[in-house]
Amino acid sequence: MTNAAPDRHRPDLPARPSPTRLAFFLAYLQIGLSGFGGANAWMRRVIVEERGWLSEQEYAEYLGLAQILPGPNALNCAVMIGDRFHGTAGAALALLGILGGPLVPLVGIAGLYAQYGSEPLVAAALKGLAAAAAGMTIGTALKMGTRLRPGLALSAVGVCAFVGIGLLRLPMLGVVLALAPLGILAAWLAPQRGGAAP
Amino acid sequence: MTGGTVLLLAQLALAFAPLSLVAIGGAIAVLPEIQRQVVDLRGWVAADAFMDLFALAQAAPGPNMMVVSLIGWQVAGLAGLLVATLAMVGPPALLALGLGRLRARFASLAWVRVTQAGLIPIALGLNLASGVVLAQAAHHGATTLVLTLGTTLFVWLTRRNPLWTLAAGAAAGMALL
Numbered sequence: 167m168t169n170a171a172p173d174r175h176r177p178d179l180p181a182r183p184s185p186t187r188l189a190f191f192l193a194y195l196q197i198g199l200s201g202f203g204g205a206n207a208w209m210r211r212v213i214v215e216e217r218g219w220l221s222e223q224e225y226a227e228y229l230g231l232a233q234i235l236p237g238p239n240a241l242n243c244a245v246m247i248g249d250r251f252h253g254t255a256g257a258a259l260a261l262l263g264i265l266g267g268p269l270v271p272l273v274g275i276a277g278l279y280a281q282y283g284s285e286p287l288v289a290a291a292l293k294g295l296a297a298a299a300a301g302m303t304i305g306t307a308l309k310m311g312t313r314l315r316p317g318l319a320l321s322a323v324g325v326c327a328f329v330g331i332g333l334l335r336l337p338m339l340g341v342v343l344a345l346a347p348l349g350i351l352a353a354w355l356a357p358q359r360g361g362a363a364p
Numbered sequence: 365m366t367g368g369t370v371l372l373l374a375q376l377a378l379a380f381a382p383l384s385l386v387a388i389g390g391a392i393a394v395l396p397e398i399q400r401q402v403v404d405l406r407g408w409v410a411a412d413a414f415m416d417l418f419a420l421a422q423a424a425p426g427p428n429m430m431v432v433s434l435i436g437w438q439v440a441g442l443a444g445l446l447v448a449t450l451a452m453v454g455p456p457a458l459l460a461l462g463l464g465r466l467r468a469r470f471a472s473l474a475w476v477r478v479t480q481a482g483l484i485p486i487a488l489g490l491n492l493a494s495g496v497v498l499a500q501a502a503h504h505g506a507t508t509l510v511l512t513l514g515t516t517l518f519v520w521l522t523r524r525n526p527l528w529t530l531a532a533g534a535a536a537g538m539a540l541l
Binding site for chain 1: 384385386387416417419420421422423424425426427428429430433434437445449452453455456457459460461463464465467468478479480481482483484485486487488489490491492493494495496497498499501502503504507508509511512513514515516517518519520523525526527529530532533534535536537538540541
């Protein structure tokens with residue numbers, strides 16, 4: 167099954183540029199290579215903000231589905247977005263780019279780390295990098311929240327998810343299972359479902 | 365390839381493929397179990413080396429689950445890296461492919477769209493929580509706090525490339541930490 171863009175299932179959404187296979191692979195290579203501190207924030211940046219292949223709302227829908235599956239969210243997202251544009255080949259290209267790109271530097275860094283990891287300067291740079299990368303994850307979540315502008319009920323569900331996992335450190339599976347019905351109820355009651363910010 | 369290597373690769377695949385299917389919330393969710401298997405059960409990697417590999421996978425580019433790739437590399441070189449990565453990525457990827465296609469087929473149904481919309485705030489809440497947990501782990505005094513808050517505002521309020529703030533973070537770390 168191939169899905170051409172514009173998404174024929176969502177005629178309500180404006181047509182967006184559709185990437186070629188090469189452009190798509192290169193985008194995921196870029197996501198993999200720049201994905202310090204986790205790939206989700208970079209995927210949103212490259213696919214939504216830089217290339218404009220998906221709207222904020224469409225990307226958020228993939229992210230929402232990806233989290234109820236096992237495995238890394240970012241990779242699940244990559245597979246579904248790849249399949250949307252280029253079928254199974256697209257899914258494989260997305261995985262190849264996002265994983266294959268960083269493999270070489272990762273192994274190289276691992277070798278260097280074994281030798282220089284205890285150097286104070288290297289350790290200090292990694293600490294600074296980790297602090298900034300955490301900020302990138304936080305900033306991306308806040309940006310999506312402000313751009314999607316969910317209603318009061320949906321926002322409350324999001325806040326509960328944050329408090330449960332981030333502050334109370336409750337088990338993730340339990341939190342997601344408990345909040346999913348509430349989120350769906352909130353979406354059902356919301357006057358304008360899926361209304362993305364312009 | 366010797367019989368011993370093949371056995372080792374099979375053990376790697378058997379260790380990670382089942383874990384990949386219970387890793388709801390990503391590799392972080394099964395990190396304790398990975399540690400139990402790799403360090404305690406098999407003795408492939410020493411305990412402190414395991415933490416180093418994890419820190420490295422977080423600091424280096426690429427998804428954080430690539431700690432598994434590094435473990436494979438340590439255990440059996442390039443073949444180990446490929447087998448471990450495929451075992452951790454393959455099963456969930458097939459599930460995602462299936463779910464993505466179900467979604468595409470039924471996307472016009474109202475309940476499917478309501479379900480998708482209802483899952484979005486949970487995803488955002490979880491991502492925000494991940495960021496805060498990472499920030500706490502990265503917290504080493506005022507410098508790191510400023511770096512985290514500064515990057516948060518930079519990414520939230522501008523469209524500029526965050527690589528700049530990450531580079532600034534590494535530089536500030538070297539200068540101040």
